[in-house]
Amino acid sequence: MPTIITHAAVPLALAAAMGPRRIVLPVALVGAALAAVPDADVIGFKFGVAYADAWGHRGASHSLALAAFTAAFLALFWPRARTLPAALFLFVAMASHGVLDMATDGGLGVGLAWPFETGRHFLPARPIRVSPIGAEFFSARGVETLLSELVWVWLPCAVLALTGLRRPVLADARATER
Incomplete structure (x- = not known):
């Protein structure tokens, strides 16, 4: 799995790209939290x-x-969350978790199609290192994970966010010219 911070980066970048008129800050923050929620399933290990x-x-x-x-x-x-853009955003925010996990180089795969299909799947390309858990996160492997996330998630998210943030600035500039 990517780190919890990286899971939150995807919906935050998407919210920035969509703009505050479509995705208000509280919805963006809930989306970031929803992107981390699927990993709460690890509590199941304690219950067998x-x-x-x-x-x-x-x-x-x-x-x-x-x-x-x-x-x-x-x-x-x-x-x-009752507007179509907000509801779709929240869906994509939470769904992005499974898709990111499918791009990692470890684990059993992801049950993205559950309950319709019970198999676990990965994407054809799996460039993201699986995040180590606990103290091992602060090791060379943890650094490798962060570097892979930087290249494969953070940089594309930054481009997405900045592309969306430029749109209102250009629109404001054109409106001022008239």
């Missing part, structure tokens, strides 16, 4: 849930179905 089980790590909690359910639930009960 095996890694490869449907509800094991990288299983159902990493699925598109659970991301859709969560976004719909939030839209139902949270007024700020």
